[in-house]
Amino acid sequence: MQEEDLTITSGKISPTGEFLFQKGIRLSGLLIAGLVVCILITLIFQSIPAFKHHGLSFFFSTKWDPVFSEFGVVVFLVGTLLTSFLALLISIPFSLSISILLGEYLKKGWISAILKSCIELLAAIPSVIYGFWGLYVLVPFIRPFEMGLGIIPYGVGIFTAALILAIMIIPYSASLGREVIQLVPAELKEAALSLGATRFEVMTQVILPYARSGIFAGILLALGRALGETMAVTMVIGNSNFLPESIFSPSNTMASVIANEFTEATGDLYLSSLIEIGLLLFIVSTIISVIGRYIIKKLSIQQQHS
């Protein structure tokens, strides 16, 4: 088989073609890496004026006042982390259930096909549509709920933003989760079944442990999406620059303050401070992704040993 394959390929692609192809893919890979580095350099370079002016107080101040040129990032940092992780928390039960359903119980058939395309469609909806839907449909439902809790019924706030984000990120973790669950070798499952395990036991003791690093990778991808989401969040978070008192308080995120204020930021220091927020968002995303990679690695090593 292998020899046959080789003759076929060598008949079609000449050595120079092979060479060019290799160079080509290498170049495009390097180009992307170079782009990321260039973005980082630009962010660092442009945030120098802000850093010189505020120093470390930028990272500890909760005040954001463009009129008096006082800039602190704490509120936005807290808002970003709170909405993203809350969204993740809300989305995990759903995305995991969908992954298991489509990966193990409902692999074929029209119901599965419909479900799959619905989830893919969720990922294709533009975020501004999510934002408007949140504002006009979700918020009126949240408001009576808040009234029942006895808090000021703003309707918009961290909780609403997290709900919208959760819906937006489900497709990412669900699709990857489904893929890895389907990749679990049939022999393993059959072996467990032949030992008398129930389907539930196969799921919890064979499939999920085997697929966990992949499932986690999907969750990480979803988190990345949540951290950077701008438009939908901006429309339902309330854009209020105060530290939240509860998860129903209006707040603000790093991405949304950049989107909101960048176009009208006339002063140099103001602009530079906004870019410094961008730099911080870059760093936060990197840290989370590095930690995530470490966890994925750990999960897969254990998997090999057990």
Add this chain to the structure above:
Amino acid sequence: MNKYKLGLLTGLLVTGLSVAGFAAQILGAGATFPYPLYSKMFSDYNKLTGIEVNYQSIGSGGGIRQILSRTVDFGASDGFMSQSDLEKAPDTLLHIPICMGAVVIAYTLPGISKQLKFTPDVIAAIYLGDITKWNDARIEKLNPGVELPDMPIVVIRRSDGSGTSFIFTDYLSKVSKTWAKEVGRGTSVSWPVGLGGKGNEGVAGLVKLTPGAIGYIELVYARQNKMDYGSVQNRSGLFVKPALDSIEAAAVVDIPADTRISLTDTKARFGYPISGFTWLLVYQDQKYGNHTLKDAKELVGLLNWMIKDGQAYAKPLDYAPLPKTASSKAAALIKSITYNGQPLM
């Protein structure tokens, strides 16, 4: 390898074409508020003269930045440029007023059909967080006969930097000392209370959806969204409804030759007090970069048309046209535009 050459050639050709297309049109960027008016004006101007105007509504701040770096032929802004910004410019910049707009106080109060009245003090107190309920004695006193509910006031404002916010905070800074000291004026400020909506449509959405909400918004948007908005007491003590004639009336004051004047809280007797000009920004001397004499003439022609024939487009789109006092000043400014020191008209 031939394919590469072909690709390169096509690439060059496309760039060449787009550069050629670039030079044949007038480029502008800036304020979002007059965008509906400008796009209508420019499309009809193109039909009339064949001159294409490409306008990007990127916001007043962006418009100022772009004209300062000379990447556009004109900038557009809802607030006039500060002295320090003008000093950053490589050459003298002119402010040409084009039309007027107003910021209205919109609200959603179920079951109340009568137009509410507001005084400057009450508006400032609401936005400072001093008045928190609709049935506050200070609001009730202004609106006898209206059953104001015992409902918390949900304060809504813009979350994005905007000329609308500038006009509104400029007004509040003039009428309230506390506001001027603690918050100040700007396209973005540190708001003491409230929720932020993105853009006029975001504020309109939040105000319409939230019972008990109050928000400031451009008149155009309030009318298009059929929202309730209040009358505001002006400096002469009259409660004035925001309408095209009362906005125009706000400009019945002495306008300086450079037209850089804030029209909030003016002495004009019948004027609506939260009004303002929106300007185009152009360099007084048009010989810079690759500008030719023909380009300069085309730009001056466009500006002249906008402050004269173009004014007919304003009212149907809910913008207030330039009052006579302002349009004569604008004409004088356009007349002062030169090319390499030589007058163009």
